[in-house]
Amino acid sequence: MKTKFSCKYTLAIVLLCCNIFFAFKSVPLSERELKKENKQKATTAASVITATGNQVYCPQSSIKIVTDVAINSTEELTAIYIQISSGYVNGEDTLTLINANPNLTSSWNPDSGTLTISRNNNSATLSEFIAAIKAVEFRNSSATPKGIRNFSISLGQANYLPSSKHYYQFVSSPGISWGNAKRAAAASNYFGLQGYLVTITTLDEAIFVGEQLSGTGWIGGSDARKEPYWIWETGPEEGTQFWYGRQSGSTTTFAYWNDYKEPDNGGELALIGAEDYAYIAPPGNGQKGRWNDTSLYGSSDPANVNYPRGYIVEYGGMPGDVYPQISASTSLTILSITETKAPDICGSGTAVLEAKSSAGTINWYADETGANVIATGSSFTTPVLNANKTYYTAAEFEGCITKRTPVEVRVNIVPQVISVSNPEPVCGSGIFFLEATVSAGEANWYNSKTGGSILGTGSLFITPNLSANTIYYAEANNNECRSLTRIPIEIKIYPLPDVQNQEVVLCAPNSVTLDAGISNMSYLWSTGETTQKITVSELGTYYVDVTASTAGNCSNRKTIKVIELPAPEIQKIDVDNRTVTIILSNPESYYEYSIDGLNFQNSNIFQDAPGGLQTAYAREKIGCKTVSKSFVVLVFPAFFTPNNDSFNDVWEVTGMENYPEAQITIFDRYGKLIAQLNASKKYWDGTINKIPLPASDYWFALKIDNTQPVLRGHFTLKR
Incomplete structure (x- = not known):
């Protein structure tokens, strides 16, 4: 029991000593400073x-x-x-x-x-x-x-x-990690204000914290949550994103990253994504006061830029703070002159000079040391100037006068366009290289004599592809002092003969005439002929160069393809009562149709076709390669009048004679068989056993053969 008791308390004492050791190690201030600080609080x-x-x-x-x-x-x-x-x-x-x-x-x-x-x-x-x-x-x-x-x-x-x-304090704590710095800052208090690892949201704050505190160290920024989105992890700005990306990143509120190229870290931070915590870099490592990023613990080498030297605590802005x-x-x-303006003068003239001061009155002087004030106020109008002239301005307040600030007025020479290029005319279209020489400054290019927008600057201007006569203009510009006039440069485009390529159909073995299409020109065909029209009898591609006799003698080439069209192929003829439709297996727009061989039309549908055996035709519209196919139109009379007046005395189906196996059965309204018609008996005279039947409606069924459906209908017997 004694031994056990002794070990237990020995362990407690060791732990207590360790806690005291680490507590003192983490406290940045001496005991005297801590008492002084507490007294201030x-x-x-x-x-x-x-x-x-x-x-x-x-x-x-x-x-x-x-x-x-x-x-x-x-x-x-x-x-x-x-x-x-x-x-x-x-x-x-x-x-x-x-x-x-x-x-x-x-x-x-x-x-x-x-x-x-x-x-x-x-x-x-x-x-x-x-x-x-x-x-x-x-x-x-x-x-x-x-x-x-x-x-x-x-x-x-x-x-x-x-x-x-707000209040800011650098705490020296060499080797401290970002996490420990965050906790230490949050545990601090200054005159009742809650501390936190500093958040920097303005340039004024960045310069003050980064350049005027007594040391450099951790700040409250991190992208450990989601790389590369940097947010403030401390203070009232906690959770606010202030930057994202890396070299190609963007500032969303305020960021002050260092562009200093860090030395090799000796492999300590080789892990991609490990540099997740921000700190203000020590002097000599890029621009003073700017930020770097490193790992949670930084470098262990005190000579390395990433070695933690301490942290910065900010006080103020937390909920419940009483300032x-x-x-x-x-x-x-x-007292100073903060801004001056002096417009240039073109050729000669006056200029209105302007100045702003931080306070007091603005004085104007003709030279750097002369005692006479030539004007007072924020602006001064010069006399007419023909050459450059420097004036001076100074701010005066309660007898204090600043050092004079020079304000130079430049008088620019009015420039001239000395020479321009004159491009040779071209046929059809082209891109032109225009050149201009000016006496001073550079050339501006326009497409209008006055006004308009500048199309280009410099001694050389390259036009877009032009297909019509165009005039460009060049002016000289010497520091916004422009030449009095613009010099035109005319570009001439000769028109090409207006030819249109063609396709011509040849009905072999016939010949066809090819036409250049434009009169009063010179012609040269691919066959060597020189007339406007030539005759050919072979398929192929022909071309003709058409040359105008006007200025430029411009030529244009016309291409003519001589082709042969395929013959139409009649697939079938659809007959619906007296409506006939010619159906091709290769329908094209260049085919036309007929059912009498004389009258052709673009449509393949014909109405009121005559009964009986007919012929359908299809051909190319130029008249070659005609094909045909026979078909039958059956005409069923709607009525007949058996009164022996030689008109409609019998009921007969026109075209039935073309079907030798055809048979027609006629019924009355009760379905009683009245008559049968066939190749030997082609009509019905309205009787049964030579007895006239009464006027009425009768029905029929036509069976052409065993391959086609039965056709049914009715007609009227009139007395």
């Missing part, structure tokens, strides 16, 4: 700072960054942090504490643009900190600075960005 409700001082800065002067500042605090201050939070130019901008207090010490960090005013070993009162802030001056060393400088004055160490109203008033901001607008 405790001042959330007890410390408030406000400041005024949005001013105009005169170049190469010094100016206080505030006009007034107030701090209300029940806690003892140990330091004030003043940072140029946007617009900072390293190497030009500086902050300096003037009239130093023996109880305070100031230090300037040019990398982050931060002036720290801290209490030394002696105590410093709140009023001494306030006086020190009022004594801080800004200075820029450039003769022509521009832009706006924003200053944040904070009671805490974290950097404050006025545009986002402390521990930071104030002011700004300086640098």
